[in-house]
Amino acid sequence: MVGRDRQRGEAARKRLVEESGNPLIDLVLGDVSSIAGVDALAEKLLQLERIDVLVNNAGYLGSERRESQDGLELHLAANVLAPWRLTHALLPALRTSDSPHVLNVTGGSPKPKAVDVENLQAEKGFKGIMTYMHSKSCLEALSVALSRKLDEEGIRVNVVFPGNASTVMSRSLSLKGMPGLLKLMRPLFLLMFAEDGGKSAAKASRSTVWAVTSDALRKRSGAYFDTNCKEKKMHPSAYDSKVHQGIISVIESVSAV
Numbered sequence: 001m002v003g004r005d006r007q008r009g010e011a012a013r014k015r016l017v018e019e020s021g022n023p024l025i026d027l028v029l030g031d032v033s034s035i036a037g038v039d040a041l042a043e044k045l046l047q048l049e050r051i052d053v054l055v056n057n058a059g060y061l062g063s064e065r066r067e068s069q070d071g072l073e074l075h076l077a078a079n080v081l082a083p084w085r086l087t088h089a090l091l092p093a094l095r096t097s098d099s100p101h102v103l104n105v106t107g108g109s110p111k112p113k114a115v116d117v118e119n120l121q122a123e124k125g126f127k128g129i130m131t132y133m134h135s136k137s138c139l140e141a142l143s144v145a146l147s148r149k150l151d152e153e154g155i156r157v158n159v160v161f162p163g164n165a166s167t168v169m170s171r172s173l174s175l176k177g178m179p180g181l182l183k184l185m186r187p188l189f190l191l192m193f194a195e196d197g198g199k200s201a202a203k204a205s206r207s208t209v210w211a212v213t214s215d216a217l218r219k220r221s222g223a224y225f226d227t228n229c230k231e232k233k234m235h236p237s238a239y240d241s242k243v244h245q246g247i248i249s250v251i252e253s254v255s256a257v
């Protein structure tokens, strides 16, 4: 498991060991919001030699436009570039697995939305949660691109939607991060994301756990599974290779994989 903070990560690791009875859980510190952070993390993870499953779960949701230290809009950097770059960096370890699987955790709307290649860095205006959702649509598109690229090697790439949960990330959603009429939904959001002692997070994580453990996915790649583990089509733009190229050219303008 990966996190940015030793104290938080160690507390979570201890709880996992206690509840699962599995002592073989390691914490690796890393921050995927910059290229240097992704590369440093990859270097540590490559000491594992073999990786069977990579879950790109870390996500970012911001209330104002910020850039990563590489000069990319931060949602694009953390939610799109990071899983793309980390997956490429970890290919040597994934290739040694009998059944390698990359699972990208998406979010935002349960109904997949279009990618606008002219708005990858919120050029048309930063819109908080909408900008977050758009970055997840980009992640869905790049998951399809990656699944096609890695298909011949037998490395599967799938997408899972966990469903809404009260977590540090969702509770950080402020009024500022809700554009226009969405502000009217604030009371509903506060209710939906009220602290519940991890109950909704445990429920939401079930689709991720299922996706990495179920035999049903042993032969599936480039697919999207919702919070109920049901396969769904992504938005047509996610399957468009011109859209893939558009996203790749922007994220690789700061550094190629």
Ligand SMILES: NC(=O)c1ccc[n+]([C@@H]2O[C@H](COP(=O)([O-])OP(=O)(O)OC[C@H]3O[C@@H](n4cnc5c(N)ncnc54)[C@H](OP(=O)(O)O)[C@@H]3O)[C@@H](O)[C@H]2O)c1
Residues within 6 Å of the ligand: 002, 003, 004, 005, 008, 009, 030, 031, 032, 033, 056, 057, 058, 059, 060, 078, 105, 106, 107, 108, 161, 162, 163, 164, 165, 166, 167, 168, 169, 170
């Ligand atoms: N919560 C929801 O309602 C919801 C709905 C749909 C989809 N999702 C998606 O589900 C995934 C998990 O979200 P969450 O709500 O559980 O978020 P979270 O509460 O922020 O937890 C994310 C985990 O990733 C780690 N993390 C966060 N940023 C990181 C970074 N830059 N580098 C390395 N590790 C980082 C966090 O640990 P540290 O803070 O210690 O680093 C934490 O363990 C995200 O991809 C999110 O978009 C969430």
